[in-house]
Amino acid sequence: xxxxxxxxxxxxxxxxxxxxxVSGRAGExxxxxxxxxxxGDLGSQVRDVLAxxxxxxxxxxxxxNLANVSPTGFADLFKIHRNIVIFNIDKNxxxxxxxxxxxxxxxxxxxIQLSARDAAEARALFGENQERILGTxxxxxxxxVIANSKLYEERSLAEAVRAMVGGSPHFPSGYKLKKKTDDxxxxxxxxxxSTQGVFIYRYPASENENFTVDNIIAHRNQTLKxxxxxxxxxxxxxxxxxxxxxxxxxxxxxxxxxxxxGFWEVHNDFMGGPFVSHSFYGPDAKEIIVVEAWVYAPRFDxxxxxxxxxxxxxxxxxxQN
Numbered sequence: 001x002x003x004x005x006x007x008x009x010x011x012x013x014x015x016x017x018x019x020x021x022v023s024g025r026a027g028e029x030x031x032x033x034x035x036x037x038x039x040g041d042l043g044s045q046v047r048d049v050l051a052x053x054x055x056x057x058x059x060x061x062x063x064x065n066l067a068n069v070s071p072t073g074f075a076d077l078f079k080i081h082r083n084i085v086i087f088n089i090d091k092n093x094x095x096x097x098x099x100x101x102x103x104x105x106x107x108x109x110x111x112i113q114l115s116a117r118d119a120a121e122a123r124a125l126f127g128e129n130q131e132r133i134l135g136t137x138x139x140x141x142x143x144x145v146i147a148n149s150k151l152y153e154e155r156s157l158a159e160a161v162r163a164m165v166g167g168s169p170h171f172p173s174g175y176k177l178k179k180k181t182d183d184x185x186x187x188x189x190x191x192x193x194s195t196q197g198v199f200i201y202r203y204p205a206s207e208n209e210n211f212t213v214d215n216i217i218a219h220r221n222q223t224l225k226x227x228x229x230x231x232x233x234x235x236x237x238x239x240x241x242x243x244x245x246x247x248x249x250x251x252x253x254x255x256x257x258x259x260x261x262g263f264w265e266v267h268n269d270f271m272g273g274p275f276v277s278h279s280f281y282g283p284d285a286k287e288i289i290v291v292e293a294w295v296y297a298p299r300f301d302x303x304x305x306x307x308x309x310x311x312x313x314x315x316x317x318x319x320q321n
Contacts, residue, residue, distance in 0.1 A: 032078075058274070264294055
């Protein structure tokens with residue numbers, strides 16, 4: 001079996017390597033693995049993890065779309081793909097190991113190499129590191145969206161948000177301001193058959209239980225009832241209760257926040273979709289700031305729509321003093 005070893009290629013100019021832009025669609029991963037292993041238990045394990053159901057979507061969609069390439073077929077065409085997971089299985093290896101690298105053959109690229117002496121050892125190593133592998137690919141996908149948002153930023157939107165809460169995400173071209181009050185801002189990218197929306201709002205912090213799921217959802221429902229009406233009288237956006245929202249606590253690049261996932265719906269109407277929100281203290285710790293991403297795309301799969309707008313809220317930065 002041919003071993004696949006990482007090595008950067010590209011033209012060098014002035015001491016710097018010029019790499020091509022990555023290829024492939026957002027949400028795709030190339031898995032370099034011998035076909036026998038891909039059709040066996042190792043491939044099944046990889047598919048279960050990387051192509052498992054994306055959480056909090058109305059219809060089943062995989063986390064990532066996978067394509068298998070054999071080590072001998074891993075040519076230049078595949079080496080410039082955006083996300084690559086390489087299984088280097090070689091019985092002569094001294095010990096197993098993981099290697100995480102960026103921009104090996106293209107940029108911005110995520111390459112993960114797992115080295116093991118046989119398929120059983122590869123399965124164990126992959127299982128031990130699956131959360132980090134998922135997180136690394138997810139962050140690479142997120143960073144590409146954030147970089148694009150900063151490159152084509154609608155700066156006036158960030159200025160409006162900073163004026164209210166002291167910081168802002170980076171909104172890319174296409175997003176427009178729909179509503180602004182003293183405590184609530186609604187920004188959205190609306191197309192003919194889809195909407196990617198962001199809410200930013202704030203409310204006073206209490207002495208305790210600020211980040212329980214019940215407290216977060218209670219404030220969410222009241223805020224949206226007051227600010228986000230539906231198409232008809234007596235309708236408004238709220239949180240769907242047929243699947244309970246969940247909260248996890250995230251530390252991301254110096255910030256800490258409670259991340260809530262769930263479904264939104266319109267009271268007395270038939271609209272709905274996924275949402276994810278980040279709740280955190282304001283600079284003086286006297287108020288809670290919420291930055292929320294949501295999607296409405298009834299005709300389409302929603303994984304990529306949600307991943308894009310979720311990446312926008314991950315780009316939140318405090319204003320520089």
